[in-house]
Amino acid sequence: MTPFDTYPAGLLPAGSQDRTPMPSPLEIIDARKSFRTPEGGTMTALDGISLKLASAEFVTLLGPSGCGKTTLLRTISGFETLDAGEVLIDGSAVTQMPAHRRPVNTVFQRYALFGHMSVARNVGYALEIAGRDKREIRTRVGEMLELVGLAGMEKRSIQQLSGGQQQRVALARALAAKPKLLLLDEPLSALDKNLRQKMQQELKALQRELGIGFIFVTHDQEEALTMSDRIAVLAHGQIQQIGAPTELYQTPANLFTADFLGESNLLPVTVTSGRGCLPDGQSFATPHAPGEATLLLRPEALSVTPPDGHALSFTGTIRETYYTGTDHQIALETPAHGTMHALLRSGGALPCLGSEITLYAPAQGLHLIDEAAP
Amino acid sequence: MSLARRKLLQLVGLLGVPTVFLLIFFFGPLLIMLVYSFLTPGLYGGVDWIFSHLNYGRILGWADTRYEKFDPVYIAIFLRSLKLAALTVLASLAVCYPAAFWISRMRPGMRDFAIFLVTLPFFVSLIVRLFAWVLILRPTGFLNQGLMGLGLTGGPIEFLYTDFAVILGMTYVFIPFMFLPLYGSIEKLDMAQIEASSDLGATRFQTFRKVILPATLPGIVGGSIITFIPALGNFIVPSVLGGAKVLMIGNLIEQQFLSARNWPFGSALAMLVMSAVLVLLIAQFRLAKKEAQS
Structure with missing residues (x-):
């Protein structure tokens, strides 16, 4: 498949x-x-x-x-x-x-624009190589520059452009030959x-x-x-x-x-007959096949207020906090799971460094990864 | 003492001595040559302080009709020198361009070693190296022996004392002059631009013509100029490898000063070479300025 x-x-x-x-x-x-x-x-x-x-x-x-x-x-x-x-x-x-x-055409990492050519010749390069008519090239170059928001910049030299503008020229150049x-x-x-x-x-x-x-x-x-x-x-x-x-x-x-995309808390889980069991003894229902697995808890899934129904709870000491404007990033040291990361909406009570706190996650719809936790 | 005054004094202190040195020992001799070229040759060498335009007339077309008629041989030698120098530049370019490309793509250790090899001939006397070429090129030399040994020719070919030998010798001598500026511009070449050109549909040849060549043009022009100038005035290579058959303007000037003892005429010839070089430099300067503007 x-x-x-x-x-x-x-x-x-x-x-x-x-x-x-x-x-x-x-x-x-x-x-x-x-x-x-x-x-x-x-x-x-x-x-x-x-x-x-x-x-x-x-x-x-x-x-x-x-x-x-x-x-x-x-x-x-x-x-x-x-x-x-x-x-x-x-x-x-x-x-x-x-x-x-x-x-196919490529937009290169450092743009690789031709420094000895004008913006227009850069953008029209593929068409020039293909031997297209001069008028057609000029029209197409105009269209392309308009598309990337650089209308009227044909005569500029590459050195006169800012990094962002060079980026746009590279884009226009790669798109010009359709x-x-x-x-x-x-x-x-x-x-x-x-x-x-x-x-x-x-x-x-x-x-x-x-x-x-x-x-x-x-x-x-x-x-x-x-x-x-x-x-x-x-x-x-x-x-x-x-x-x-x-x-x-x-x-x-x-x-x-799980690790590469976004922040994650990865907790080892033992699944037996429909229930996943964390090292500290907490358990939750899961359709996952029996065996060793890993529970993925994204930092934003944790909250200070317990959700309705069954929930997992994690108690620990706040070791680090970072304020980002919309959120507080927290590093929580727990006895059973080591350091856990949480993302709390700002506006609530400010968690202070060194204080003890309990965070909750709903026990439904949890995602388990087949591999055993590292 | 005010700061501006101090700066001025510092500037004078730093640059004063070199400036005076250059004025006396660089422009001085040139000025003497310029003045001598308008004087009359002395009877036993040296100069008589009598104004004369005939030194230039002898070269350019008006002669002192009393003692001699106008002979275009000097113009012919000058034109031949231009031709040989130009061919030397082309030959050096043909050798150095691919070599510089190749060396610039080597790994760093090898690269430094290769550049060292290019400059290695400088460690041996020029005369010795040119006589080595005589041994290679003469009728019983290595080249002819090799060719005859392989059965490619029946008898020895005249390599020595030909235009070919002079161009070969000058190319050999001036290769480092061409190589270094070329290498400078080729090394800076952005490989991503070559890929971009290919990505946009250009064949290797189109990429070379439209991207690589224009991007390395400063190196080509720079290398050509500093090869052409000494090649034009060269007299050692033509006198060793060209013998009496291939006379260049440099040999002519040397003869006027050392054998004919006609200093004013020699000075006039030297001025001719210098003005040719100046015209060339001005043209290049104008071109570069135009390039920078567009």
Whole structure:
């Protein structure tokens, strides 16, 4: 079963179910790639990765550095060749096709704009290479610059632009030749926080407007959650889990995903005949199969007021508090579970450092991860 | 003492001596040459302090019709020197561009070693190195022996004392001059830009023409100029490898000063070379300024 088969129908873009089946914008089948390290060993960058875009989706490849996400992107753009496996773009195999003939374009991490050319020539480069008519190029460049909010900037030189503007030029340049798929290699990492958030929203809106697939590489989980239709979490050259942001956040399939996406409290659980048992003796009903498992409690699931019905409670001493404006982040030292993290809405009584406090979590709908806790 | 005054004194203290030194020992000789080029040659060498424009006339087209007619041979030698210098620049470029590209992509340790190798010839006397080329190129030299041994030619080929030998020798001598500025601009080349170009549909050749070449143009121009200038005035390489057959303007000037003892005419020839170089530098400066504006 490929990840695509489990794709929740409700998340497909409107109207896409009743259309006749179109070729997938991108399909990767069992991609494998290893590199020789300078020390003489081998490093497996891609260890059997399969991925299929259902439609013009915004898919994020998320993972720590060295997880293979950039390598995967480069095999799509054609800068790396696979040791084994296939890459299909729009239904046709491009595995052996050199980069310059592939119908995809890339927004590079540090933009890689041509410093000796004007903004207009940068944006029109792909069309110039394709030998298009000068008037057509000028029109298209104008459209593209308008699309990214840089109308009238044609004559500027790259050095005259701010980082955010360069980012937009890189985007316009990659989109000018109407690629079937846009690849983005951590394009926002060089921008400051406010600008980054603005660009995240614009990129998402742009993807909807253009109706083409975006493959976005990042190590920033917040960025991934904000923008993506689906996120593929990568580690050690494998896809750990792929799914909608809410799915990944609320019901991670393994410890790596749970830990990498957001803050989490991971508690060891022993399940016997429909009941999960915590080390301190508290128990709760669960449909999970018997055996060792891990309970995922997100910091925001904990609260100072007990919820209605059965609840889990955790008593401990407050070791650290951070005030973020909307919330208090708390590190709670508990005798049974070690340090736990909680996120409390501000406005209530301010928990003070060193005081003892009891936090509650509803005992229903808890998510258990199959692996035993670390 | 006010701060501004102190700064001024510091400036004078720091720059005064070098400035005076340069004015006397750099511009001084040039000025002497310029003045001499408008004087009359003395009977036994040296100069007579009588104004004369005939030194330039002899080169450019008006002659002292009493003793000699105008002979375009000097212009011909000058033009030949321009041609040989230009070919030397092209040959050095052809060697250094790929080499600089290759070396810039090596790992750091190897890279430093390769750059050291490029500058290695500087450690041996130029004359010795040129005579080594004589041993290679002469009719019984290594090159001819090798070619004949392989059966590629029946008899020895005349390599020595040809334009070819002079260009080869000057290319050999000036390769480090071309290499270093080229390497400087090629090393700074952003590999991501090359990938971006390829990503946007350009073939390797298109990428080279539209991205790599324009981005490394400053290095090409810089290397070409500092190769062309000494190549144009060179007299050691043509005198060792060109013999009496390939005379360059540098040899002519040397002869006027040392053999013919016609200092004013030698000075006029030197001024001609210098003005050619100046014209070239001004043209390059204008071009760079235009480039910076657009």
